[in-house]
Amino acid sequence: GAVVSQHPSWVICKSGTSVKIECRSLDFQATTMFWYRQFPKQSLMLMATSNEGSKATYEQGVEKDKFLINHASLTLSTLTVTSAHPEDSSFYICSAGTTLSGVREQYFGPGTRLTVT
Amino acid sequence: AQSVSQHNHHVILSEAASLELGCNYSYGGTVNLFWYVQYPGQHLQLLLKYFSGDPLVKGIKGFEAEFIKSKFSFNLRKPSVQWSDTAEYFCAAAGRGDYKLSFGAGTTVTVRA
Numbered sequence: 110g111a112v113v114s115q116h117p118s119w120v121i122c123k124s125g126t127s128v129k130i131e132c133r134s135l136d137f138q139a140t141t142m143f144w145y146r147q148f149p150k151q152s153l154m155l156m157a158t159s160n161e162g163s164k165a166t167y168e169q170g171v172e173k174d175k176f177l178i179n180h181a182s183l184t185l186s187t188l189t190v191t192s193a194h195p196e197d198s199s200f201y202i203c204s205a206g207t208t209l210s211g212v213r214e215q216y217f218g219p220g221t222r223l224t225v226t
Numbered sequence: 227a228q229s230v231s232q233h234n235h236h237v238i239l240s241e242a243a244s245l246e247l248g249c250n251y252s253y254g255g256t257v258n259l260f261w262y263v264q265y266p267g268q269h270l271q272l273l274l275k276y277f278s279g280d281p282l283v284k285g286i287k288g289f290e291a292e293f294i295k296s297k298f299s300f301n302l303r304k305p306s307v308q309w310s311d312t313a314e315y316f317c318a319a320a321g322r323g324d325y326k327l328s329f330g331a332g333t334t335v336t337v338r339a
Contacts (some may be wrong), residue, residue, distance in 0.1 A: 119227070141325050143325070143327075144325075146290075150295065150314075150334070151331075151332070152316060152329045152331050152332045153270070153316070153329050155326070155327075158325075158326065202269070203272065206325040210277075211277075212258060212277050212322070212323075213258075213320070213323060213324060213325045214275070214325075215320075215325055215327060217269065217270045218263075218274075219269040220269045220270070220271070
């Protein structure tokens, strides 16, 4: 149990276009999901916390108008990178929070590799 | 502020050698602790976690970690590494009752055959 999927697993887009990444909790409901960004050889950087039915909470320094997050249901959160630029190329990872183990815990998706050309 | 620090940036060792990766956390209250592994080009996988109880936690792939409250540490160990253990290892912590994780900077482990 506690499987999280992401789609697509990789995407290439042209500079100036927008790209949407989906994060789904497959076998549980998640009121809280998280979006991370990871650069090569670096740790995960939390971008935002996504709460079902309300606005996402962005970490300091993350442009909320550039990285649009929508948590439309208890099993789906989306991250849209608007007007993408090459510097947005990165590995984007989502996670979903649940208390399936008895305590609050995040389960991670497999990540989406975004390349902006 | 809550934080997690990993002492080693890059560890290189030979097959069959023992591995220990340091992790220290700074939190105001009770914490949940995690070790994750990320193999080259792959996604994050949970190695083990500690919530409460026995401070010696056993995980997958022969890894274990020991929670030492007095030292605010949660070091990861493996008695005998294999070439396939080459990966990035991340320690993370969350306050009890909180989802939000703080990640360490990660340790790159390279195992030479």
